[in-house]
Amino acid sequence: MGRERVTVIDIANAAGVSKSTVSLVLQGSSLVNEGTRAKVNVAIRELGYVYNRGAANLRQANAKSKIVGMVVNDLTNSFFAELAVGIDSVMQSAGYVQFLANTGENIDRQREVIASMREHGISGLIISPARGTEAADFRALAQAGIPVVVAVRNVPGARVSSLTSDNHAGAAASVRHLAELGHRRIAFLGGFPDTAVFHERLAGYRDALSRAGLHFDEDLAVGAAPSRAGGVDAIERAMRLAEPPTAAVCFNDAVAFGVCDGLRSRRMEPGADFAVVGFDDVIEAKTAVPALTTVSVDPQGMGRRTAQLLLKQINSGTTEPETLISNVRLVVRESSGASIQGGVRWQSGV
Amino acid sequence: MGRERVTVIDIANAAGVSKSTVSLVLQGSSLVNEGTRAKVNVAIRELGYVYNRGAANLRQANAKSKIVGMVVNDLTNSFFAELAVGIDSVMQSAGYVQFLANTGENIDRQREVIASMREHGISGLIISPARGTEAADFRALAQAGIPVVVAVRNVPGARVSSLTSDNHAGAAASVRHLAELGHRRIAFLGGFPDTAVFHERLAGYRDALSRAGLHFDEDLAVGAAPSRAGGVDAIERAMRLAEPPTAAVCFNDAVAFGVCDGLRSRRMEPGADFAVVGFDDVIEAKTAVPALTTVSVDPQGMGRRTAQLLLKQINSGTTEPETLISNVRLVVRESSGASIQGGVRWQSGV
DNA sequence: TGACATACTTGGAACGTTCCAATAAATTTT
DNA sequence: AAAATTTATTGGAACGTTCCAAGTATGTCA
Structure with a gap:
């Protein structure tokens, strides 16, 4: 052998x-x-x-290694899997090969894998940071002149490039859509108030509310875990209000699915009796029943743009941070009650 | 900087x-x-x-590089994403870092990424091969003494280790389940007849059929693309038979979802009017409506075992092929009509 | 013809590590 | 007290590549 x-x-x-x-x-x-x-x-x-690239790379100390690192907080979430695919396609075409590590939101693991990737000589890093990531976690890389692009989630105070989706615009579009359908009591459900994403979406919600001539009712913004269970929880609290909402903008699709579950256990049918809008447009959104009206962020496209941004930084040799915001678009399906009419119901998603 | x-x-x-x-x-x-x-x-x-692991590795030429490669045919399929996560967890604990590449079933890309990974000095490779992969695609690696583990799909004639799920047993269990519910006309829907996986599942289906005292009707085995669209197609052809089936074992979950779509467009409710069983137990299976009865293959567990197998080979320095078959288990949910009774319907998956 | 440019080719040093054989110092044995 | 053993440390060669300065032919120009 x-x-x-x-x-x-x-x-x-x-x-x-x-x-x-x-x-x-x-x-x-x-x-x-x-x-x-x-x-x-x-x-x-x-x-x-x-x-033998290892040997070659050893000699040309300053040169780039044709390896990039990619760290995601939860690869089982199809959003991140798609993101990874988008990144991969660009990197492959550019002759790069990528390390992949899944942190599962574990910040110690994240530190370990970043260190390990550094030892292996990555020339750039794309990271969707685990909750609790601090600016300090990137300092060593930045000092070594290795460009870092933070995707999806922001890390406050970190001087690194980032690419996030337009949370403000997405939430605003959702509100506008619901207002146009005649809803006046629109809730904002789910999400942790200690994240930047939450604040951006909430701000979009508030702005669109006032633009539609509706006033912001603090009781209608109910925080909860950004999960299916959190959605159940949030809708239950919202429906117990003296003046319950008739529609909801949800923090993400998982929350939206939970809201649907919660509605059903109150014998209400999402889409018919209550309008639900999600955020992310995960794979299941279009095949769920009812199909979820949601904000699509095109994770693959985002991945591609993220990769391009990183490559640009690697090639230019600069670590100058750059902030990109990815466009989003509202995909109207059934859960917001807009498209339920004759037959279409079972066709979508086929 | x-x-x-x-x-x-x-x-x-x-x-x-x-x-x-x-x-x-x-x-x-x-x-x-x-x-x-x-x-x-x-x-x-x-x-x-x-x-600097590159330098270290250069010196100890014979030694292992602490890098493994991982090539998958479709990372957007949550099955593979979960598989990757399982592999990742074991590799991280073992101090390895992994390259990841997605081929999207493109065999040229696959060849490129394998070559690229080799130049980067991987000490092992896990691959879920693209359709059309030949034994020759691994020959160079084998000759260099780099262990290869083929996961999920088999490559006929390749002298490499493999870990696949027990397709025969899974399909057989599905048939047994449906027969016990009283079904006599059970179809086998979807899948390409030119793959090993297809034949294994079909064989399991046939064996269980005869063991249940039912005879195999060739018309009831209808091939189709292993996708949602293929499922729609397959169920439509099946229902046009003189004696249509009352239940179906589907090639995989995607096909099963397509079958559900097709049934609904004929005004039949899966689970109530027709029993559907899938294969894979993808994430959406338990949250779909109706929740899908399917064969669970525990992709994360499979990933972990695959990684362990590869590590064993790397450490022992042997390229002696080893074939493992991963156990499967039938998860009975609603789509087979077995568990629909009072209230449970909306609870599952929450 | 000699000077000079052009088109290729090359030996050796360097990259950052590990391994080997050798050494020095401290300790034990005879 | 000399010899042997143990404990710690070390310089140099090697891994497979790239780069540099320098080389050898050829061809061109005055």
Whole structure:
């Protein structure tokens, strides 16, 4: 099995040239004669030579390693899986290969994997940070001149690039949609008030409310875990109000599904008796019953843009932070009660 | 920014010892005096030293690189995302870091990423191969003594380890379940007949059929793309038969969801008017309406086992192929019509 | 013809680590 | 007290590549 490694020297001998010439061929230099190049390439093929990037990278200390790191907080969430696919497609085309690590919101794991990736010589990092990530977690990388792009979630105070979705606009569009359908009591359900994402979405909600001539009722903004269970909880608290809402903008799709569950246990049908709007447009959103009206953020596209941003920073050698905001768009389906009419109900998502 | 790299020599000078001693400390050797070790560790911390695994790996040519590769055919499929998470958790604990690449069933991409990973010095590869992968695609790796584990899908004729789920048993259990509910016309829907997985599941279906005293009707086995659209297609063809089925074992969950869609467009309610069983137990299976009865293969657990198998091979230095089959279990939910009774319906999956 | 440019090719040093054989100092054995 | 053993430390070579300065032919110009 494990034969001895074939090196440039072996192919130099086989081709009757020096190792320097072989190196030039490998780099596609125009300095080398066509005939020599052909001889070398033959030898490469015949001996089954495999380029050793580790060695190459060791020599050119300053140069880039063609490896980037990618750290996500929860890969089982299809949003992040899609994000990863988007990033991967761009990186592959650029000749990069990527490390992937899942932190599962565990901040110690996150620190470990970042350190490990650094030892392996990544030339850039894309991270969807675990909850509780601090600016300090990126300081070492920044000091070493390794560009970092934070995706999806923001880390307050960190001087790194970021790409987030337009939370403000998304929430605002949801409110506008519900107001146009005639709703006057629109709730904002779910989410932890200690995150930047929460505040951005809440602000979009408030702004659109006042723009629609509705006043902001503090009781209608009910925080809860950004999960299905949190959604159940939130809708229950909201419906116990003296003047309950007739519609809700939810923090994300998971909350929206929970709200639907909660409504049903009160014998109300989402879409018909109460309008629900989500955020994220996860895969299940369009196949759920009723199909979820939600804000689509195109995770793959976001992944691609994130990758491009990182590549730009790697190539330019700058660590100057850049902040991008990804457009979102409201996808109207059934849960907001707008499209329920004759038959369409079962067709969507096919 | 990009300060000069701190090397063992720098910390050797700072600590007043030789680079060799620093190296010993880094490797946790017991040869070095406690006091010296402490001095060195202080210097490491103060200078912000980062271990250069590339250089280390270059020296110990034979040794393992602490990098493994992972290639999947479709990361957007939550099955593979979960598989990746399972692999990741084991690899992280073992101090490995993994490359991830998504091929999207594109065999050329697959070849490229495998080559690229090899240049980067992976010491093992886990792959869920793209359709059309041949044994030859792994030959170079095998020759270099790099262990390969094929997961989920088999590659005929390849002398590499594999870990697949027990397709035969899963399909058989589904049939048994449906037969016990009184169904006599049970269809097998979806899947491409040119894959090993298809044949294994079909064989399980046939065996269980005859064991239940039912005869195999060729018309009831209808192939189709293993996707939601394929499921719609398959159920439509099946229902047009002179003697249509009353239940179906589906190739996978995507097909099962398509079958549900198709049934509804014929005004039949899956679970009540027709029994549907899926395969895979993807995340959406339990939250769908009706919740899907399906064969659970525990993708995360499979990922963990796959990773363990690869680690074993890396550590033992053997490329001797090993074939593992992962247990499966039928999860009875609503779509097979077995559990619909008073209230439970909306509770599941919350 | 000699000076000079052009087109290739090359040996050796360097990158940051580990390993080996050698050494020095402290301790034990004879 | 010399020899042997143990305990700690070390300089230099090596891993596979790239880069640099320098080399050898050729061809061109005055």
